[in-house]
Amino acid sequence: MTAQEPSCCDAHGDGQHPLTLRRLGIDTHQEAVIYMPSDCHVCRAEGFQARSRVLVSANGHSILATVNQTTPGGLLAPGEAGLSEAAWGRLDASEGTQVTLRHAPAVESHGAIRGKIHGKRLGREAMRHVVEDVVAGRLSDIYLSAFITACAATLDFDEVVSLTQAMIDTGQRLEWQSDLVVDKHCVGGLLGNRTTPIVVAVAAACGLTIPKTSSRAITSPAGTADVMETLAPVDLDEAAMRRVVERERGCLVWGGSSRLSPADDILIRVERALDLDSLGQLVASVLSKKAAAGSTHVLIDIPHGPKAKVRSVDTAQQLGRLLEGVGRLVDLDVRVLLTDGSRPIGRGFGPALEARDVLAVLQNDPNAPADLRERALDVAGAVLEFSPNISAGGGPRVARRVLEDGAAWSKFQAICEAQGGLREPPRAALTHTVEATRAGQVLELDNRRLSRVAKFAGAPADPAAGLELHVGIGDSVEAGQPLFTLHAQAKGELGYALDYLEREADLVRLGKEEA
């Protein structure tokens, strides 16, 4: 081979000059990236540059990837290529696998996305092609962003139905041996609104099938899966989950990553990066997850308020109608509960602290947070009314009875035992209580900054960490009275949280001292 001949790789994919894969272990989230030295022959011959799209083939598999180039003499030698972890997984690669490259072929859905950008409606088939390409990783982040942007303000009802159905159809779907499989969901998490464990206990105690999967925290100090994990194992495979549900009718497990509605997992990360929450995409996201989990009846809690994700009652109603309407067309019986989203619920914010609130409610502790109990009973009551045995309007009464007579607590214990054993939530090694510097009435609790300080204290990575609130809106406090306590496992993290508090004005806003 002379210097003028292809030295590292085949330029058009006939397999004569493959590149050798090296695992660099770079996690780009879902984007498939191929790293190649900029002096690689194939880059020069084909004109590949950083951000070119290429088809990478090995062992009969092919994936599309975005090119990043490495400095000659750096991470990669001529003849070598690296892959991002997402690409590595999709190609089922091993160290030393030989790959060939060629220019990326046309992606079928690109034309549909460009059409949507220019104002054309996406029909059912076009939407399915887009979602299939999303799931197969054929769309770069730039195209995913373009798709989400083009849809954000313009999806009509039929398009939302098409998107939801395509997201359901491109994932797995759980099946349960019951015609009535109930579920609940809260749109736009409200700090501390940890009703799910209580709702599942009540519904299962009443004989409803409620195989609940929950997520971990993404931007909050705790997700339901994080809270439950302080009480019982939640990382169950499908078979173990089925055994729990067969025995107890309900479960409270972590939903895992991406088997169900994998399109949603990909799209939602881009939506979050753009801070875009369009109603259409929200509906498709929520309903596709619920349908994939095998639910037939879904109660959706929509907290609304000036600082909640849903700002006004009008938007909440509009969202509710869309959820119910789209649900009907994808075979889900959806009902909506509009709730107050103006203030945090419960006292603890962080996995173990929220678990303690949940336990207090289930155990009928007289000091249990009343707002959490009442909210959970409202939601559980609405869920119970999916049952043909419970009359419209009769749900909350039944829920309260089941909670107060201890049946819900027994059921919760049984579910936890079936999942691997009920345990005591951990307590943090360090606490620090912040007191009122003067007397006054509590006017406002800042959800966003309370959440932030709980995270600085270590939640949810340290399950014992977080923030415990001692006052509610409307309470009158004296100077020196505790407002909240920080819980942390490490001095450093407690320090971060305290530094943050020093820089920020009152998270608990007090009014003038009462006369």
Add this chain to the structure above:
Amino acid sequence: MTAQEPSCCDAHGDGQHPLTLRRLGIDTHQEAVIYMPSDCHVCRAEGFQARSRVLVSANGHSILATVNQTTPGGLLAPGEAGLSEAAWGRLDASEGTQVTLRHAPAVESHGAIRGKIHGKRLGREAMRHVVEDVVAGRLSDIYLSAFITACAATLDFDEVVSLTQAMIDTGQRLEWQSDLVVDKHCVGGLLGNRTTPIVVAVAAACGLTIPKTSSRAITSPAGTADVMETLAPVDLDEAAMRRVVERERGCLVWGGSSRLSPADDILIRVERALDLDSLGQLVASVLSKKAAAGSTHVLIDIPHGPKAKVRSVDTAQQLGRLLEGVGRLVDLDVRVLLTDGSRPIGRGFGPALEARDVLAVLQNDPNAPADLRERALDVAGAVLEFSPNISAGGGPRVARRVLEDGAAWSKFQAICEAQGGLREPPRAALTHTVEATRAGQVLELDNRRLSRVAKFAGAPADPAAGLELHVGIGDSVEAGQPLFTLHAQAKGELGYALDYLEREADLVRLGKEEA
């Protein structure tokens, strides 16, 4: 320090626990990426994940970057971080620089972009904020894509003016000591349409100031800068360029990368990735570059045809009106020439081959390609009419006289000498001629595939490489008559081009044999 304390990096930027930079040499194009081990304390404490946006600070500089995570024990040790080359440059980093991280602060223009997504017009100030954030690298690729998508179909006239003005104002602007500084541009390159060197020679020979900067090829076998580089040095700094223009009135240099209209360089790569060409963005891109180059009068050649970038005469006219109208409001006198874009121009496609066509025209060679000569005279004539000394409609006649009497060729030689010396374009080591397999009339020349085979043969990286056409549309050929010749420097590349030809049907389509 105990295991529970922050071990690698400060969580909120007060400088106590910095990360140490290592240069990984990864070119992501323009996106600033920070690579961090996933077990880094700061990732855990702050909840950073792949795709989180962070503020990276060192030595009083700060940049926004997107997080990629590396496998523990892999590329980076705890306490280390890497940066993409774009981030490395923006932060002016060195090996071992200490950086601190915090959550990315709000980016001012995000709200404006979300507003645009939801249908709000972007006012002048909002547009300026967006473009400033583009130039400062504060927008992730995902946001750049969202901005481009949201604007693609919806920019109104005032928004195009605002975008153009903001793109001009956020870059440098050259100034020339003349009230009449002319320029020309071709929208949507047409294969072989290398009129620029001829137009500059004619205009400068007539005494007009024409400080021409050109680009290198992006998707074509040659850009004007690539062609000129086979004839003279083109990589001149601003001072050298000024000396050439002072002496000869004109120059033909490479425009360099990003000083002029840096926003355009960033946006255009994302537009290309999306294959989106909206008229508004095209106008802003072209006019901002021309204004930044210090031009006062610009002639724009718009080739149109079914396979050209501009498909119809209607679109060409619409684009022309927008260019002229927006030009007026950003102080550019813009005139438009609609031309035939249905067939390639000249015979050679590739830097040296196109340079030979240009030389043949300038030297009044009787075998010079007539289509290139006539097209160049049309454009040069229109440029000359910007001069108050040349009457409307009189330009082409003056241009032809200056070409035919050798004044243009003398001026071209003088410009090349001033740039560092005229040289002979290289000849390729290898050639291969493709002949007609039967007699017939040439019905069609496939621009796109002719361009592709020229690139396979090595153009523009090998300046001598490319494709030389021996026939034109309408010609009658005999079996065995040469259709085109491939030029290549390396056997491998010639082989790629031949393989491609074998797989593809006729690039030169022949009709039935004439009776």
